[in-house]
Amino acid sequence: MKKRLICLALALVLALPLMGCGAPKTETLDIFAMDTYMSLAAIGDGGAEVLQACSARINALEQKLSRTIEDSDVSRLNAEGSARLSEDTAALLRAALDYSEATGGAFDVTVAPLVSLWGITTDAPRVPSQAEIDALLPQVGFRHVHLDGDTAALDEGCAIDLGGIGKGYASDKTAELFSESGLSGGFVSLGGNVYVHGVTAEGNLWNVAIQDPRNTGNYACTLRLTDAFVVTSGGYQRNFTAPDGTVYQHIIDPATGYPVDRGLLSVSIVTRRKNGGTGAMADAYSTALYVMGETAAVDFWRQQGSFDMVLVTEDGRVLYTPGLSDCFNQTEGSGYDYQCLAA
Amino acid sequence: MTTSASQPELKWNRYDAVAALIVALLAVAAALWFYLPKVNSGGLTVVISVDGQQTERVRLDRFTQATVSNGGYTLRVASDGEGVWIASSDCPGQDCVHTGRIRRGGQSIVCLPAQVVVYLEGAASPDAPDVIVG
Secondary structure (H helix, E strand, C coil): CHHHHHHHHHHHHHHHHHHCCCCCCEEEEEEEECCEEEEEEEECCCHHHHHHHHHHHHHHHHHHHCCCCCCCHHHHHHHHCEEECCHHHHHHHHHHHHHHHHCCCCCCCCCHHHHHHHCCCCCCCCCCCHHHHHHHHHHCCHHHEEEECCEEEECCCCCCCHHHCHHHHHHHHHHHHHHHHCCCEEEEEECCEEEEEECCCCCCCEEEEEEECCEEEEEEEEEEECCEEEEEEECCCCEEECCCCCEEECCECCCCCCECCCCEEEEEEEEEHHHCCCHHHHHHHHHHHHHHCHHHHHHHHHHHCCCEEEEEECCCEEEECHHHCCCEEECCCCCCEEEECCC | CCCCCCCHHHCCCHHHHHHHHHHHHHHHHHHHHHHCCCCCCCCCEEEEEECCEEEEEEEHHHCCEEEEEECCEEEEEEECCCCEEEEEECCCCCHHHHHCCECCCCCEEEECCCCEEEEEECCCCCCCCCEEEC
16 A cells, blocks of 8 residues: 555656646736837747837837927928938838838828818817818829938928837837847737737747627627738728718828728738738838728739738628638638628 | 466556556546636636735626726726726726626726726637637
C-alpha cells in the first residue's frame, strides 16, 4: 500500500509542471490620441515596455500630423502654404499622394475644406448651399499639393488633412515595434484601424470581427488573421440628420463635395505585411473604395490585387475577395447574403 | 504470462485499479484545465475607464447604473442586466449615446470628448472576437 501511495504522489508531482504551463502574460493599454480611442495589447515578455514605446510613437506622430495642433507639420504647411516636413510627415504625405493618384482622387488629403464646411464631425453640422460647395471645389484635388523631398507646398487656398491615413501610418509604426520586440502576439486598434501580430495567448490566429453597419451590436463577419492590417470605413460611423430628415454621413466625395451615397454601408480593407501591405494603404483604400461604390471598388481591386476586402452593401450583401476564403466566417442569422467575388 | 511466486507485489488487485483510475482522472483533469479555452465563469464584467484608467469594474448582472464625469461632461451609464448603454450625456455629437446597447464581451462604448470608455470584458464563447473593427 505504501508503494502505491508513493506512486500516486509521484504522478501528482509529474502533473504539477503541466499545470504551471498557463498562457503567456497579456499586457493592455488604452489611450486617447489622434482624436480617437486606441486599445493595444501585447503578449509575451516585455509586453508593457513595447506598449509604452507604441504609445510614445503614436503621441509623437500626432504632434507632427495633427491639423489642430498649432505647431505641427500639417498646421505649419496649411498656415504658411509651404513648409519643411519631418521625415514621418514627408513619408506619409508621399504615400498619400501615391494613393490619391492610384485611386483617381477618390482618396484625397485636400478634402479638408469641404469636411469643415459640412461640419459633420463638429458640434454644428449643416447642409451648405451649392454655391458654398462650388466655391471650395476648385481648391480640392491632390494635384494642388507639391512635395519635393521633405519640402511641401500648397496651391493658394488649399489645405491638407492627414486624418484619413494618419492612423494607418501609426499602425505601421506600431507593427514595426511589435516585430522588433520578439513578442509572440498582440494587436493595436486605433479607431477603426487594426493590426494583429503573431498569435493569441492561446496560440490561435486572431479573430477579427467586422462590425455590422446595420446593427452595430453585431458583426457582419469575422476573419482569422495574423500579421495583417484591417481598416473599415463606413458612413454609419458618424453622421447627422438634417432638419428635413435626410441623413448625411461623414465621408465627403472630393469630386462632388457631397457626402458619399453610392450603395455601400462599409468597406473593410485587409493588407498583409508579408505581401508588402501597410496600414496606411488599408486606411487610404478603405476610404477611397467607399467613395467609389461597389462596381468601381471591385474593378479597382481586380486591377491592384495587392489587398483583400469586405464590402457591405445597402441591399444586404456582404462581398469578400477570394484571398479571404480560408479565414472568412459568416455571422449566422445576420440576414446578409454572403458572396465571394470572382478574381 | 506467468507470475513468479517470488514477486507477489506485482499481482494486479483492486487497489491497483483504484490507483490507476485516480492517475487517469488526474491526467484528464490536467489536460482539460490546460487545453480548454479559459471562459469567464462569472459572465461579463462592466469596465469603465476614464482617461485610460479603470475606475469601475462590476459584474454585469450586478451593475445597475453609474454616473461618470470627466472633462466637463457627465455621462449616465444604464443597464438591464444583459447589456449596458449610455442613457444620457451632455457631450457634443452624442456618439456615445447613439452607439446604443452593448451586450457581448469585447464591445465598447467610447465618448471621445469625455475620454470615457465603457466596455464589456469576458469572452462569451471560444469563438468570440479578439478585436472588433468598424
